[in-house]
Amino acid sequence: MKRTxxxxxxxxxxxxxxxxxxxxxxxxxxxxxxxxxRFEGLRENLGISRKVLTERLDLLVARGILERRxxxxxxxxxxxxxxxxxxxxxxxxxxxxxxxxxxxxxxxGAPIEFVHRKCGEVTQARVVCxxxxxxxxxxxxxxxxxxxxxxxxxxxxxxxxxxxPVFLKPGRVA
Amino acid sequence: MKRTxxxxxxxxxxxxxxxxxxxxxxxxxxxxxxxxxRFEGLRENLGISRKVLTERLDLLVARGILERRxxxxxxxxxxxxxxxxxxxxxxxxxxxxxxxxxxxxxxxGAPIEFVHRKCGEVTQARVVCxxxxxxxxxxxxxxxxxxxxxxxxxxxxxxxxxxxPVFLKPGRVA
DNA sequence: TGCGTTAGTTTCGAATAGGAACGTAGTATC
DNA sequence: GATACTACGTTCCTATTCGAAACTAACGCA
Numbered sequence: 001m002k003r004t005x006x007x008x009x010x011x012x013x014x015x016x017x018x019x020x021x022x023x024x025x026x027x028x029x030x031x032x033x034x035x036x037x038r039f040e041g042l043r044e045n046l047g048i049s050r051k052v053l054t055e056r057l058d059l060l061v062a063r064g065i066l067e068r069r070x071x072x073x074x075x076x077x078x079x080x081x082x083x084x085x086x087x088x089x090x091x092x093x094x095x096x097x098x099x100x101x102x103x104x105x106x107x108x109g110a111p112i113e114f115v116h117r118k119c120g121e122v123t124q125a126r127v128v129c130x131x132x133x134x135x136x137x138x139x140x141x142x143x144x145x146x147x148x149x150x151x152x153x154x155x156x157x158x159x160x161x162x163x164x165p166v167f168l169k170p171g172r173v174a
Numbered sequence: 175m176k177r178t179x180x181x182x183x184x185x186x187x188x189x190x191x192x193x194x195x196x197x198x199x200x201x202x203x204x205x206x207x208x209x210x211x212r213f214e215g216l217r218e219n220l221g222i223s224r225k226v227l228t229e230r231l232d233l234l235v236a237r238g239i240l241e242r243r244x245x246x247x248x249x250x251x252x253x254x255x256x257x258x259x260x261x262x263x264x265x266x267x268x269x270x271x272x273x274x275x276x277x278x279x280x281x282x283g284a285p286i287e288f289v290h291r292k293c294g295e296v297t298q299a300r301v302v303c304x305x306x307x308x309x310x311x312x313x314x315x316x317x318x319x320x321x322x323x324x325x326x327x328x329x330x331x332x333x334x335x336x337x338x339p340v341f342l343k344p345g346r347v348a
Numbered sequence: 349t350g351c352g353t354t355a356g357t358t359t360c361g362a363a364t365a366g367g368a369a370c371g372t373a374g375t376a377t378c
Numbered sequence: 379g380a381t382a383c384t385a386c387g388t389t390c391c392t393a394t395t396c397g398a399a400a401c402t403a404a405c406g407c408a
Contacts, residue, residue, distance in 0.1 A: 006201065010285040012274030013204050013267065019278075020270070023195045027180065030187050033312060034331050034340050039386050041334035049367050054387060064277075075374040077385065082312075085277050090312040091269045091301035093187065096194070099266055100186030101320075103238075103259050104193075111184040111323035115342055117314045119306035126304040127265035132293035133300075133307075138207060138256075138264040140291045146275075149285035157208050160215035166208050168289055213355050223397045228356060249404040251354060 010153045019063050020089065024048055024056045029065065029086065030093060037079040065089070094125040144168035184327045193237050194263065198222055198230045203239065203256070203263060211253040239263070268299040318342035 006014035006021075020026050027046055036045055043053050057080055060066040065086040071079045082089075094114060101110035116123040127136045134140075144167055145154050154167045180188035180195075194200050201220055210219055217227050231254060234240040239260040245253045256263075268288060275284035290297040301310045308314075318341055319328050328341045 006197070011204075012271045012276075012279060012284060012286065014201065014274070015278040016270045016274030017197060017200055021195065021197045021200055023180070023191060026191055026195055027188065030185075031331070031334070034317060035335035035338045036331060038336065040384080041336065043386095045331060045334035049365095050387065051368095051389085052366060055365090072385095075372095075385075087312050088277065089273060090315075091299065091310070092266065092273055094301060094310055094315070095265045095269045096190045097186045099194075099263060100188070100190030102186075103262065104189035105186060105322050108322035110186060110320035111327065112186065112317050113320040114310075114315045115318050116303040116306065116308070116310060117316060118308055119303060121303070121305040122318075123303040123305060123310060123315065125265065125301050125310055126307075127268060127299050127301055129290040129293060129295070130298040130300040131295040132290065134290070134292055136265070136268055136288075136290060136297060136299055138261050141264075141268070141288045141297065142291060143208060143286050144289050144296075146285050146287040146296075147283035148279050153285065157205070157210060157219060160205070160219035161209035162212065162215065164209045214353085217355095224356065225358085225398090226396070246354090249354075249406090 010148070010150050019060075019065065020092070022056070024052060025060060028053075028056055028060065029082070029089060032066065032080060032082055032086070033090065033093060037081060039078075042080075060086075091125070091127075095127060098125045142166075142168050184322070184324055193234075193239065194266070196230070198226060199234060202227075202230055202234065203260065204267060206240065206254055206256055206260070207264065207267060211255060213252075216254075234260075265299070265301075269301060272299045316340075316342050 006018045009015070020029070024046070027048075028042060031042055031045055036042055039053065039057070042048070042057075043050060046053070048056075057066065057068075061068050061080070064083055066080045067083050068078050069081050071077055097112070097114070101113075105111065113122045114125075115121065128134060129136055143154075145151060158164065158166055180192040183189070194203070198220070201222075202216060205216055205219055210216055213227065213231070216222070216231075217224060220227070222230075231240065231242075235242050235254070238257055240254045241257050241260075242252050243255050245251055271286070271288070275287075279285065287296045288299075289295065302308060303310055317328075319325060332338065332340055
C-alpha cells in the first residue's frame with residue numbers, strides 16, 4: 001500500500017493521523033484503555049493476525065504511545081501500557097465514540113456507554129473552549145497560522161480552496 | 175490490503191473507525207472543514223492520486239459524511255460539502271488536532287491554531303461531561319453496557335483483559 | 349482549430365498488508 | 379520424561395491496494 005507519510009506535513013492533524021489514523025492502531029489503543037493489555041487478549045478480542053498485532057504494537061511503542069512492561073519474570077511476559085502521551089488520546093477516543101454511537105448505531109442505542117465517576121451520570125463528551133468554556137463547533141472556530149506554521153502552507157490551503165479566505169491573519173479576530 | 179471491516183462490531187468506536195480510520199478519508203474531511211471542497215483542490219493539497227481520491231470521495235458520500243453538490247451548470251462541476259453527520263465530526267478533528275499539536279510538533283509550537291470566535295482566544299479543545307461540565311479523562315470515566323450492547327461482548331473484553339473488572343453493571347456506579 | 353480547466357476513469361506494475369502456519373521458551377500434567 | 383498448554387512472536391505466500399500516467403469528456407476562450 002505504501003502507507004503515505006503525513007508526518008512531515010506542517011499540521012497537527014496530519015501528524016496525528018500518521019500514528020492514530022490506522023485501523024488497527026486505534027483499535028489497539030481503545031482496547032488498552034478498556035484494560036486489554038496483553039498480546040493474546042488483544043489478538044482474541046480484535047481478531048487481528050499475530051503478525052499485524054506485533055507490527056502495530058512495535059510501532060506504537062516506538063512512537064511513544066505504548067510502553068512494553070514486563071509483568072512476569074520467567075518466562076518473560078510483557079504487557080502494553082499507555083504512556084502519558086497515550087493516555088492523552090482519551091479525549092479523541094471518547095469524542096469518536098460519541099460520534100459513532102450517535103450516527104452509526106442501530107435503533108437500540110449505544111452498545112457501550114461511559115459513566116462519569118464524579119457525577120455518576122452516563123456522559124456524552126462535549127468539546128468546549130478551554131478559555132471561556134463554551135462549545136466548540138465547526139462554525140464558531142477559525143484556524144489561524146500558529147507559531148510553528150509556515151505561511152506557504154496556509155496559502156496553499158487557501159489556494160486549493162479556491163482562494164476563499166479561511167485563515168485568520170495572526171493576531172486578528174474575525 | 176483487505177481492509178478489515180469493523181462495522182459489525184458492537185462498538186461505536188469500531189464503527190467510527192471503519193469510516194474515519196483511514197488515512198486519506200480523515201485528511202479529506204479535514205480539508206473540507208478548511209474549505210477545500212473541490213476535486214482538484216483536494217488532490218493538489220493532499221498529494222493524493224486521482225484514483226484514490228475518487229474512491230475515497232465516493233465512499234464518504236456513500237457513508238453520508240459528504241454530499242456531492244453541483245456548483246456549476248455547464249460543464250457540470252461538483253464540490254463536496256459536509257453533511258450534518260460530517261460536521262459533527264468537528265469535535266473529533268479538534269481533539270485530534272490538539273493531541274497532535276501537543277505531542278508531535280517541534281519546539282516552535284503548533285503550525286495551525288484555532289481561534290474561538292466567541293471569546294476571541296486561541297483555544298485548546300477541552301472534553302467535558304455534558305451533565306456536570308467537568309473534565310473527562312481516562313481515569314474518571316468507566317464504560318458500561320449500553321442499551322444496544324451485548325453482554326457477551328463486554329464479557330469477551332473482560333476475559334481478554336485477564337478477567338479484570340472493567341465494565342460497570344448497568345445502573346451501578348463504582 | 350487548438351489549448352486550458354475541472355473532474356474524473358482506466359490500466360498497469362510494484363509494494364504492501366494480511367492470514368495461515370510455524371517456532372520457541374517456559375510451565376503444568378500425566 | 380513425554381506431551382500438552384500458554385504466551386508471544388516470525389516467516390512465507392498471495393491478494394489487494396497504491397501511485398503514475400495516459401485517456402475521456404464537456405466546455406470556455408482566443
